[in-house]
Amino acid sequence: MQLLTIRQLDSDSEPVRGRSSRRGLSALFTAAALALSGCSSAADSSTDARHPAGTVVRVPQDFPTIQKAVDVAREGDTVLVSPGTYQEGVRITKPRIVLRGTDRNTVVLDGGVRLVNGVTVTGPGSVVENLTVHGFLANGVLFTGVTDEKLQQRGAGGSAYNPLDTTRFPAVQGFRATRVTAYNNGLYGIYAFDARAGVIEDSYASGGADSGIYVGQCKPCDTLVRGNTAERNAVGIELTNSSDGLYILGNRVVGNRVGVTVNSNDLEALAPQHGAVIAGNAVADNNAHDTPEQADGGFGIGIGIGGGTANRVERNLVAGNLAAGVIITDPPGHPASGNQVQRNRTEGNGVDLVLASADPGNCFTGNQPAVQSPLDLETQAACGTQGRGPLAAGRAATVQAPPGLAFNQVPPPSVQPSLPDPNTPARPAVGLPGAVDPDSYPLPTSSDALPKP
Numbered sequence: 001m002q003l004l005t006i007r008q009l010d011s012d013s014e015p016v017r018g019r020s021s022r023r024g025l026s027a028l029f030t031a032a033a034l035a036l037s038g039c040s041s042a043a044d045s046s047t048d049a050r051h052p053a054g055t056v057v058r059v060p061q062d063f064p065t066i067q068k069a070v071d072v073a074r075e076g077d078t079v080l081v082s083p084g085t086y087q088e089g090v091r092i093t094k095p096r097i098v099l100r101g102t103d104r105n106t107v108v109l110d111g112g113v114r115l116v117n118g119v120t121v122t123g124p125g126s127v128v129e130n131l132t133v134h135g136f137l138a139n140g141v142l143f144t145g146v147t148d149e150k151l152q153q154r155g156a157g158g159s160a161y162n163p164l165d166t167t168r169f170p171a172v173q174g175f176r177a178t179r180v181t182a183y184n185n186g187l188y189g190i191y192a193f194d195a196r197a198g199v200i201e202d203s204y205a206s207g208g209a210d211s212g213i214y215v216g217q218c219k220p221c222d223t224l225v226r227g228n229t230a231e232r233n234a235v236g237i238e239l240t241n242s243s244d245g246l247y248i249l250g251n252r253v254v255g256n257r258v259g260v261t262v263n264s265n266d267l268e269a270l271a272p273q274h275g276a277v278i279a280g281n282a283v284a285d286n287n288a289h290d291t292p293e294q295a296d297g298g299f300g301i302g303i304g305i306g307g308g309t310a311n312r313v314e315r316n317l318v319a320g321n322l323a324a325g326v327i328i329t330d331p332p333g334h335p336a337s338g339n340q341v342q343r344n345r346t347e348g349n350g351v352d353l354v355l356a357s358a359d360p361g362n363c364f365t366g367n368q369p370a371v372q373s374p375l376d377l378e379t380q381a382a383c384g385t386q387g388r389g390p391l392a393a394g395r396a397a398t399v400q401a402p403p404g405l406a407f408n409q410v411p412p413p414s415v416q417p418s419l420p421d422p423n424t425p426a427r428p429a430v431g432l433p434g435a436v437d438p439d440s441y442p443l444p445t446s447s448d449a450l451p452k453p
Contacts, residue, residue, distance in 0.1 A: 054425070056080050066090045066099070066109070073097050078426040081107045081131065089115045089136070093147075094123045098426035101131030104179050104418035111136030111185075113408050118185070122147050125174035125428045130419045132181040133189075135408060140182030140205075143175040145194040164194060164217060164269050171196040171218055176429035181416050183207045184408045188214040189233070197222045199432050202417070205230045207410030209292040211238035212256070217268045220244035224433035229452070231255040232410050234294040236286065239308075240265050243274040247433070249441045250280045254449050257291050257401070258298040259283040259321065264307035264334035272334050273308040278316065280441025284449035285320040290411060293404030300350060300399040302326060307334030313341045317444040318349065324396035325349035326367070329356045337361040340383055344368075345443055350397025353377050358390045414451075 053076040060082065063069040067090050069079045078098040083106035090109065092099060099119065101107030109118045109131065118133035118140045133140035138153075146152060146169045175198035182189030182205045189205030189212045192198055196218050205212030205228065212230035215223055216238075222245035229252045230236035236253035239246065240263040253259045260283055264272035283302045298304070300323035303313060307330060318325040325346040328336045336357040343366045346352035352369035355362060355377055363383035364372075372378060373394030380391055 054078070058082070059086075060084065070094075070097060070099065076428065080422065083107055085110050087112055087115075089117050090119045092119065092121045092123045092126045092128075094126070096125040096428035096430070097123055098127040098129070098428060099131070100127075100129050100419075100422060100426060102422040104130045104181060105132060105415050107131040109133045109136075113137065113186075116153050117142050118182070120144070120152055121175060122172055124172050125430050127176045127178070127426070127429050128180055129176070129178040130180075130422060132183075134181075134183045134185065134207075134412075137186040139187055139191045140185040140189045141177055141180055141191065142188075143172060143177070143192045143195040143198060145169045145172040166194070166217075166269050169194055173197050174429040174432060175199075176427075176432060177201070177203055179203060179417065179419055181205075181413060182212070183413055184410055185209070186407055188212070188238075189230075190214070191216075192223060193217055195223075196220065197432050198429060199223070200225045200228060202227045204228065204413055204416050205236075206232040206413050207292065207407050208233040208235070209407035210295065211235035211261075214238045214240070215242045215246065216240045217270050218242050218246075219270045219274075221246040222433060223247070224249065224436055226250050228252070229254075232288055232291050234258070234292045234404070235261055235298070236283075237261075239263065239273065239276055241268045241270040241273050242276065243270065245433075246276040247436050247438060248276060248278045248281060249436075249438060251282075252448065252452070253281055253283045254285055255288040255291075256286045257288065257294045257404070258301045258304060259286040259318075260303045261298075261301075262303075262305045262308040262311055264309070264331065266333065271307075273311075275310050276308070277312045277314070277438045278303065279312070279314045279438045280316065280444065282317045282444040282449040283319075283321070284317060287320070287322045287399075289402045289404075291404055292407045292410065293401070297401055299323065299401035301396070302346075302349060304329070305336055305339055307331045307336050308339060309336065310338040311340070312438075313339065314343055314438070315441065315443040316344045317446070317449060318344055318346045318352075319446070319449065321349045322397065323350045323399045324354045325352040325369070326364075327351075327354040327356060327394075327396055328362050330358060335359045339363075340365075342366055342383055343443070350399065351395070354394040354396050355381060355391060356393050356395065358393065360388050360390050
């Protein structure tokens with residue numbers, strides 16, 4: 001990392017100490033003003049030596065707020081935030097900016113249940129890592145191609161919106177959230193909407209009134225969601241109209257109302273959903289009372305596919321979900337088709353496997369179910385079976401959903417693992433997600449569903 005900042009150098013590139021010359025101070029203020037205004041001039045070009053690619057802009061040492069530091073940062077810079085509570089929402093519109101906290105648990109953006117979005121990222125290749133966001137009315141972290149701030153104030157999507165104009169708002173290309181803690185936010189904890197070529201990893205989401213982690217409206221998504229924990233949300237991980245090159249791997253999705261949902265929905269563009277891989281996840285005990293109410297009343301479901309097509313659900317531990325372990329349904333206008341549910345460990349659920357879709361193209365093999373609906377589902381709808389007709393509709397166990405909590409009343413999380421060295425060189429979100437091998441994610445054990453020490 002380049003550790004010099006434009007505020008630390010005078011016009012002769014020497015550190016400013018004590019009472020600098022009027023000429024040196026003037027040059028500093030001119031450079032800062034030009035950076036803030038986005039103007040270009042001969043004076044601006046002369047500051048390039050002071051502000052090379054990879055400069056670290058520090059908060060509060062250089063600028064008192066995160067937004068002011070982001071406004072000054074240039075493509076390829078890191079905004080490094082020291083511990084403190086920052087009562088602000090931040091917009092990152094420039095490409096390849098890395099926003100990083102020095103400590104994940106003590107660098108906190110607090111919306112005060114008053115501000116709408118914590119960090120809104122529309123700059124391609126930008127990153128949010130190693131910090132906490134909570135108490136925002138819509139989203140903790142939002143990656144999106146929606147650049148209209150009025151739409152962003154409604155969360156950029158999610159509820160009470162019209163299908164997005166994908167020509168007007170093409171997907172943002174390249175994003176990453178790493179070691180982000182997002183809790184008690186009014187829609188989504190970490191939200192990728194109209195965004196492609198990204199990674200959400202090693203993060204924690206709880207208290208999401210809609211879902212903890214959401215990937216929506218992308219085709220192809222080319223997105224990897226790996227190694228995250230989602231608990232005490234209405235839905236742990238939600239995928240809606242998100243298709244192709246989408247991988248949900250090695251996550252812990254435990255103690256929500258609903259674990260993982262895969263949906264086709266005409267409220268968003270790009271329906272029907274198609275081609276996600278959900279593998280190696282622990283999806284257990286999604287019957288938690290200390291959670292926000294799920295909008296459709298869902299409760300006690302592990303993995304639900306509502307109108308999704310050609311998805312692979314493989315080698316997941318799906319256990320202890322009171323209504324259903326894995327369920328496939330047909331919402332109006334979107335029959336679920338071509339989904340393969342194979343080699344999962346389904347146990348202790350109200351009904352381990354449920355096929356409520358009339359489409360004969362869904363299949364189930366090797367999931368070790370004790371209870372399945374319709375009866376003999378894995379025999380009648382085994383993967384590789386050709387030409388079978390529709391089956392009788394299966395049913396989940398009947399479960400009464402308890403009253404939920406307000407999102408800002410969900411208990412806060414415990415301390416989460418921080419970056420070992422926050423001063424390591426930053427990596428913009430370029431060339432993601434890279435090579436992805438779902439087969440390298442094994443079937444979790446029961447211990448993988450337990451809280452991490």
